[in-house]
Amino acid sequence: MGFLFLVMYKNRKLFSIILSHKIFLSAIAFQLLLNVLNAQVLIEEDIPFEINNIELIGNKSIDSDILREVIISKETPSGFSQFIYNSISDKLGSKPEFFNEDIFTEDAVRLEKYYRSNGYYHSIISSSFIKDSAKKTVDLLFTIKENHHSYVDSVTYVGLDSLNPVLKGKLFTDAVIKKGMPYSGNKASAEIARVLNYLANNGYPTARFDAENSYESEFASSQNFMLKFVFTPGKYYIFGTQSVHIDPPRPDIYNRLFLRHLDFQTGETYSREKITSSERNLNRLGILETARIDHGTISDTSQQTTIPIDIYLRPRARNELSPEFIISDEGGFFNIGIGLGYTNRNFLGDARIFDTHIRLRTQDIQRWDFNNVFGGKGLKDLSVRGAVELQFQIIQPYLITRTLSATWTSTISAEKQQPYILSILRNKIGFNKQFATFTNGYFDWTLERVSPEILQDTLNTQALLSALREEDQPQFNSIFTVTIQRDKTNDLFSPTSGFFHSISLEESGILPKILPGIRSGLPFTQYYKVSLFGRWYQDLTWRRFNILAYKLRSGYQNKYGDSRSSDVRIPLNRRFFAGGSSSVRGWNARELGSMPTDLIQLGGNFIFEGSAEMRVSHFQGYGNIWFIKLENIVGVYFLDIGNVWKDISDFRIKDIAVAAGFGIRYETFFGPFRIDYGIRMYDPKGETGHKTIFQKRFLNETLSRGVFHFGIGHAF
Known part of the structure; x- marks a missing residue:
């Protein structure tokens, strides 16, 4: 056991x-x-959550796109864009955007502050988010209750009583914020800046805003605002003596050449704006590399009320011989050429400029038939287009007054178009008058001898031959041209806002008619021409990302007097042509017209064109790939309409051609380099049943017949 x-x-x-x-x-x-x-x-x-969607609801007065720019949280890009970013290059595509709850909370505060700055002081912003754990995504929602929009009940300005009554009266004529307007903090800031700028341009450069004693007060009953702006104008100053400093010094340049281009004189009221405009005047002279106007620090404690002015100038070389490589889209063609120029700056004194050059340029060389060119026909082949010119020009920058300048230009040129060569001898005297900051007027008197040479062996139709025989006569014309232009665009090469308007009136024949003694014995044409042109620009995103640009152009010319009953024609080089890189881009240059096809290259007497472009900076904020700056690449999507008619009486709506397409711009210091591809949306000369894009085979009849255009600068 x-x-x-x-x-x-x-x-x-x-x-x-x-x-x-x-x-x-x-x-x-x-x-x-x-x-x-x-x-x-x-x-x-x-694993962080990607932001799938950001929704804003309740915003009635402020666009959602603007509010999306206010917040830091952003929607994650598409999977393809992320693949490019992760697999190929972080310079291409876009990185994923992840959710951060702290940033999301702060975004609601940012929106509330933005609404308050725009007068919605009682707006309520609530935020929420919904996570999808399976997909690791999150949807963000901002609910906005705007409530009452506050208005301005009164605006009081303090500290400006010392201003003279006239100056004070003008100060308030252009106020940015006034009684009865919706209140906006941005407008209040703009009004403060406007007053300070006005004072600085009217003798008070030390004027300042007293933020401590200024206030905005809200009435509890009406929820509107009473504003009080307190300013300290400081002392009144005038311009003192002007000292010119030229580095390096040149014996042929003296101070008076530059002092007469200043917009102010010693003893006049100080103006910061006049200093800026005077710098602009000096830099436009053409004989200076740089021009800068400066003065010492201004203090209210100083006993002096005059401000001495220093002008610093760096002149350009007096004589310059320069080779030229030419790329342009003049005449709607893709022009490539070479040239040699000589410039004498300060020619015979008085800041005068003498300029001469010889230039040879081809037009649309990519369309030349080199088999024919080298096979016997040479440069007289139908496909060859180009020009050669020798030009002499004298520019007088100061004529009687600083706002009036003059030019004298003499040109000898030969221009080859398909069936003819134009030999032109031209002498032109021009005057340029600046009427206002953005408005200029031009008056030109041109004496022009035009001799056409008809290339009969290149002609392939009897109709064209008959028409050219009527053109085959030399002319000597006296032409007066008056042009008024107003340019309020914000950039010379790539404007994003503003407009440009131009009207031009041209007359030929009145001088030899009333002074028969000056006639050369050659025929002349009595005709008149009216040309209208406008272009407009708008930034749709407030950050230069998406620019809407559009233009309208129209022109009409006709003979008058004895020329109406004679067989003399308006010179070929003075007619209207359509098609090309700056016209209706579904056609090559000078290949669009309502007249019979054989006669299109002879031009017309009435033109109407319109264009709209959407210019999108797809790579804004991206870096570089080698030497290419991605943010300089701009995508363009365009729609063009227009045509040219033999006479205005021939105009028909059904004859207006329509083209559309896309292009690429690469911004450079001398303007954007441009490539466009245009297709014909509506061809008024198309066969019956094949006029519109919807009636044609897309690949074989539309895309394959599209037209490429190259150029420097935007189409308009």
Whole structure:
């Protein structure tokens, strides 16, 4: 029994030991499983959520696109864009946008501050988000309750009583914020800047805004605002003596050449604006590399009320011989050429400029038929277009007054078009008058001898040959042209806002008619021409990302007097042509017209054109790939309409051609380099049933017949 008990006891102990080991191992396994599960949960929790969608609701007065620019949270880009970013280059595509709850909370505060700055002081912004754990995405929602828009009950200006009544009266005529207007913090800031700028341009350069004693007070009853602006004008100052510093000095340049181009005189009221405009005048002279106007620090503690002016000038080389490489889209063609120019700056003194150059340029060389060119026909082949010219020009920058300048230009040129060569001898005297900051007037008197040479061996139709025989006579015309232009665009090469308007009136024949003694014996044409042109620009995004640009152009010319009944024609080089890189881009240059196809290259007497472009900076904010700045690349999507008619009486709506397409611009310091591809949306000369894009086969009849255009500068 004792032995059996002992065995049983030992077995129980062994069983207990084995059981304990199993429990221990199970506990370890369970703990390991918990650790794995916890680690998986932690890993999943560490994976950030991408922002799938940002929705704003309740905003009635402020556009959602503007509010999206206010917040930092952004929607994540498409999967393809992320793939490009991660797999190919971080310069291309876009990185994913992840959710940050702290930033999201601050975004609501940013929106509230933005609404307050625009007069919605009682707006309420609430925010929420919904996470999708399976997709690891989050949707953000901002709910906006705009409430009452506060208005301005009164505006008080303090500290300006020392101004003379006339100056004070003019100050308030252009106020940015007035009683009864919706209140906006941005407008209040703009009004402060306007007053300070006005004072600085009227003798008070040390004027300042007293922020401590100024305030905006809200009425509890109406929730409108009373504004109080406190200013300290400081002392009244006038312009002092002017000192000119020329580096390096030149014996042929003296101070009076530059002082007469200043918009201010010693003793006149100080104006910061006049200093800026005077710098602009000096830099436009053409004989200076740089011009800068400066003065010492102005302090109210000074006993002086005059401000001495220092003018720092760096002249350009007096004589310059320069080779030229020409790329342009003049005449709607892609022009490539070479030239050699010589410039004498300060020619015979008086800041006068003498300039001469010889230039040779090809037009649309990519369309030349080189088999014919080198096969016998040479440069007289129908496909060859180009020009050569020798020009002499004298520019007189100051004529009687600083706002009036003059030019005298003499040109000898030969222009080759498809069936003819025009030999032109031209002498032109021009005057340029600046009427206002943005408005200029031009008056030109041109004496022009035009001699056409008809290339009969290149002609392929009897109709064209008959028409050209009527053109085959030299002419000597006296032409007067008056042009008024108003340019309020914000950039010379790539404007994003503003407009440009131009009207031009041209007359030929009146001078030889009333003074028969000056006639050369050659025929002349009595005709008149009216040309209208306008272009407009608008930034749709407030950050130069999406620019809408559009233009309208129209022109009409006709003979008058004795020329109406004679067989003399308006010169070929004075007619209207359509098609090309700056016209209706579904056609090549001078290949669009309502007249019979054979006669299109002879031009017309009435033109109407319109264009709209959307210029999108797709790579804004991106870096560089080698030497290419991605943010300089702009995508363009355009729609062009227009045509040219033999006479205005021939105009028909159904004859207006329509083209559309896309292009690329690359911004450079001399303007954007341009490539466009245009297709014909509506061809008024198409076969019946094949006029519109919807009636043609897209690949074989539309895309394959599209036209590429190259050029420097935007199309308009």
